[in-house]
Amino acid sequence: MFVELNNLLNTTPDRAEQGKLTLLCDAKTDGSFLVHHFLSFYLKANCKVCFVALIQSFSHYSIVGQKLGVSLTMARERGQLVFLEGLKSAVDVVFQAQKEPHPLQFLREANAGNLKPLFEFVREALKPIDSGEARWTYPVLLVDDLSVLLSLGMGAVAVLDFIHYCRATVCWELKGNMVVLVHDSGDAEDEENDILLNGLSHQSHLILRAEGLATGFCRDVHGQLRILWRRPSQPTVHRDQSFTYQYKIQDKSVSFFAKGMSPAVL
Amino acid sequence: MAAAATCGSVAASTGSAVATASKNNVTSFQRRGRRASGTNDSGPRLVSITGTRPSVRNGQLLVSTGLPALDQLLGGGLAVGTVLLIEEDKYNIYSPLLFKYFLAEGIVNGHTLLVASAKEDPANILQELPAPLLDDKCKKEFDEDVYNHKTPESNIKMKIAWRYQLLPKMEQIGPVSSSRFGHYYDASKRMPQELIEASNWHGFFLPEKISSTLKVEPCSLTPGYTKLLQFIQNIIYEEGFDGSNPQKKQRNILRIGIQNLGSPLWGDDICCAENGGNSHSLTKFLYVLRGLLRTSLSACIITMPTHLIQNKAIIARVTTLSDIVVGLESFIGSERETNPLYKDYHGLIHIRQIPRLNNLICDESDVKDLAFKLKRKLFTIEMCWPPHYSWIHPANYLLRALILLFPLPRTMQIKITTIMSYPSNWCIF
Numbered sequence: 001m002f003v004e005l006n007n008l009l010n011t012t013p014d015r016a017e018q019g020k021l022t023l024l025c026d027a028k029t030d031g032s033f034l035v036h037h038f039l040s041f042y043l044k045a046n047c048k049v050c051f052v053a054l055i056q057s058f059s060h061y062s063i064v065g066q067k068l069g070v071s072l073t074m075a076r077e078r079g080q081l082v083f084l085e086g087l088k089s090a091v092d093v094v095f096q097a098q099k100e101p102h103p104l105q106f107l108r109e110a111n112a113g114n115l116k117p118l119f120e121f122v123r124e125a126l127k128p129i130d131s132g133e134a135r136w137t138y139p140v141l142l143v144d145d146l147s148v149l150l151s152l153g154m155g156a157v158a159v160l161d162f163i164h165y166c167r168a169t170v171c172w173e174l175k176g177n178m179v180v181l182v183h184d185s186g187d188a189e190d191e192e193n194d195i196l197l198n199g200l201s202h203q204s205h206l207i208l209r210a211e212g213l214a215t216g217f218c219r220d221v222h223g224q225l226r227i228l229w230r231r232p233s234q235p236t237v238h239r240d241q242s243f244t245y246q247y248k249i250q251d252k253s254v255s256f257f258a259k260g261m262s263p264a265v266l
Numbered sequence: 267m268a269a270a271a272t273c274g275s276v277a278a279s280t281g282s283a284v285a286t287a288s289k290n291n292v293t294s295f296q297r298r299g300r301r302a303s304g305t306n307d308s309g310p311r312l313v314s315i316t317g318t319r320p321s322v323r324n325g326q327l328l329v330s331t332g333l334p335a336l337d338q339l340l341g342g343g344l345a346v347g348t349v350l351l352i353e354e355d356k357y358n359i360y361s362p363l364l365f366k367y368f369l370a371e372g373i374v375n376g377h378t379l380l381v382a383s384a385k386e387d388p389a390n391i392l393q394e395l396p397a398p399l400l401d402d403k404c405k406k407e408f409d410e411d412v413y414n415h416k417t418p419e420s421n422i423k424m425k426i427a428w429r430y431q432l433l434p435k436m437e438q439i440g441p442v443s444s445s446r447f448g449h450y451y452d453a454s455k456r457m458p459q460e461l462i463e464a465s466n467w468h469g470f471f472l473p474e475k476i477s478s479t480l481k482v483e484p485c486s487l488t489p490g491y492t493k494l495l496q497f498i499q500n501i502i503y504e505e506g507f508d509g510s511n512p513q514k515k516q517r518n519i520l521r522i523g524i525q526n527l528g529s530p531l532w533g534d535d536i537c538c539a540e541n542g543g544n545s546h547s548l549t550k551f552l553y554v555l556r557g558l559l560r561t562s563l564s565a566c567i568i569t570m571p572t573h574l575i576q577n578k579a580i581i582a583r584v585t586t587l588s589d590i591v592v593g594l595e596s597f598i599g600s601e602r603e604t605n606p607l608y609k610d611y612h613g614l615i616h617i618r619q620i621p622r623l624n625n626l627i628c629d630e631s632d633v634k635d636l637a638f639k640l641k642r643k644l645f646t647i648e649m650c651w652p653p654h655y656s657w658i659h660p661a662n663y664l665l666r667a668l669i670l671l672f673p674l675p676r677t678m679q680i681k682i683t684t685i686m687s688y689p690s691n692w693c694i695f
Binding site (some may be wrong): 030032033036055057060064065067069086087088090091094095103107109110112146148150151152153184185187189190191195215217219237249250251252256 | 691
């Protein structure tokens with residue numbers, strides 16, 4: 001996890017809020033550093049994490065996790081991390097007929113189905129064990145990323161339904177957190193993606209939006225991060241708080257600074 | 267990525283000049299040969315595959331794309347397990363060249379090839395591969411060729427940069443391995459027949475395969491894509507590139523080349539209609555292909571006619587599902603053909619995306635305005651003025667003169683272009 005980002009979000013692994021949906025969004029840049037941040041954050045907070053990783057392999061997250069101070073292999077071995085590796089599972093599903101329902105079963109179907117098997121998988125992974133002792137603090141669901149589900153033939157409504165079911169189970173019933181990543185296609189006129197993004201923006205408590213700089217590529221400032229706090233359940237008496245920072249990604253951390261205050265410029 | 271992960275740990279244990287992630291207070295530099303555990307047993311064998319080298323940044327195993335100039339821009343080469351997507355130029359003249367360079371590099375290094383096309387028989391594609399320039403004699407010959415070619419006009423151009431006229435054009439960054447990484451090819455000559463026959467290659471020609479009775483699994487992909495995926499998966503399993511076949515111990519790279527993916531010849535209609543019935547076929551194919559590649563020792567090049575795809579959303583999705591995306595824009599038929607700024611070049615090359623693999627950052631080149639030109643023996647990529655520049659302010663020459671008149675040591679030479687680059691729409695006056 002990035003300590004500077006924790007300071008900006010005013011949170012630490014010990015006293016993070018529960019029952020929240022965080023939306024990560026990237027436009028014209030790569031926002032995957034935020035996924036790595038939240039993965040290591042919740043593992044350090046001793047939460048039970050279910051990670052639906054659709055876009056990269058396990059070793060990718062594992063190697064970056066090591067740089068951030070968590071070991072995904074060990075977390076998986078001791079049961080703290082349930083990892084669904086989308087790429088490997090897709091190969092299994094497409095080339096071999098599965099006997100039991102598989103979370104990515106929709107890949108075999110001709111028309112757009114629903115994500116019920118995936119939801120069942122998540123529910124099974126995060127359900128509290130009735131052994132009496134509470135090993136983990138609260139469950140967390142991480143999805144990287146939802147836009148891939150649209151590319152695989154799912155409709156935006158099916159994905160929104162899946163998130164709704166997950167929210168009801170993870171956030172409300174189990175008092176856990178959810179973090180999902182969606183790409184913002186910008187001017188690519190991807191209607192399904194826009195429906196998904198807008199729908200999720202209205203439901204989430206915290207939106208982190210990583211954008212590329214409007215002026216183009218820069219070696220010292222990799223992008224801009226907009227943080228937006230929302231209270232979707234309560235009527236908004238005060239305006240939603242929003243902050244903007246610029247960031248530079250380094251080998252093991254990300255440094256944040258106010259707009260125009262990059263160390264390279266000062 | 268299994269291959270990269272073991273390679274990452276291998277790089278740490280062999281003490282090479284690659285700094286990988288260090289655990290708490292344990293340095294990742296270890297003496298060669300100290301670790302003898304089972305997982306690192308395959309280490310030396312992985313590193314010793316011909317035609318590969320570990321990346322300087324994170325120990326990732328890289329293969330050459332066949333163009334040393336492009337390798338430099340991509341941070342050393344194409345990572346094993348990833349897809350290089352080439353967005354074809356409008357008349358499909360230069361993208362087949364990059365495709366052929368990739369395959370020719372595979373033959374020269376002894377890699378296994380898998381060539382898939384819906385238009386041309388793979389055997390014909392292999393016959394048309396360019397001949398490699400293999401010995402040092404040829405390299406000296408090509409250096410002279412470039413030098414002689416450059417001298418008449420370069421006397422005018424290199425007036426300010428005259429000290430750099432004497433230095434060779436190509437600078438290799440990164441560790442120089444003993445066996446050559448990245449070869450040069452002569453586009454006017456054909457690859458010798460004996461090299462092609464000695465290589466191990468598999469061809470997938472769609473018109474032949476579509477009529478045969480391969481078992482087709484139910485899937486919503488177009489039949490052409492389904493057959494191609496099954497073919498690739500078959501080769502990977504049969505020849506042991508994913509390590510799952512107990513009989514086959516493969517220590518070689520599989521180079522997959524797919525030509526004109528997405529064109530109507532593959533049975534896909536994304537180039538014909540805006541909201542066709544098969545709009546998810548291509549993206550599903552790319553996703554499953556990515557899954558196959560990440561779990562095997564293979565690298566893939568795909569050329570795609572993105573300028574024909576009607577729905578821009580599909581292009582955005584395809585870009586997300588590919589690792590490296592390079593766009594070619596040739597000047598033929600456009601108004602830039604007569605633009606004096608571009609008289610030496612054949613087109614622009616856009617590096618649209620570079621992956622961040624096993625890392626938070628990637629090796630992005632600072633130079634965003636690149637042009638290519640094809641000479642007989644060389645496909646060069648150079649920095650050029652951004653397209654929207656219509657005139658060159660004299661201050662630019664002055665700036666260049668100030669920096670270039672004071673010669674920097676050779677190791678800094680490659681940085682000249684990066685010092686002079688700036689965000690693409692920043693104009694200096």
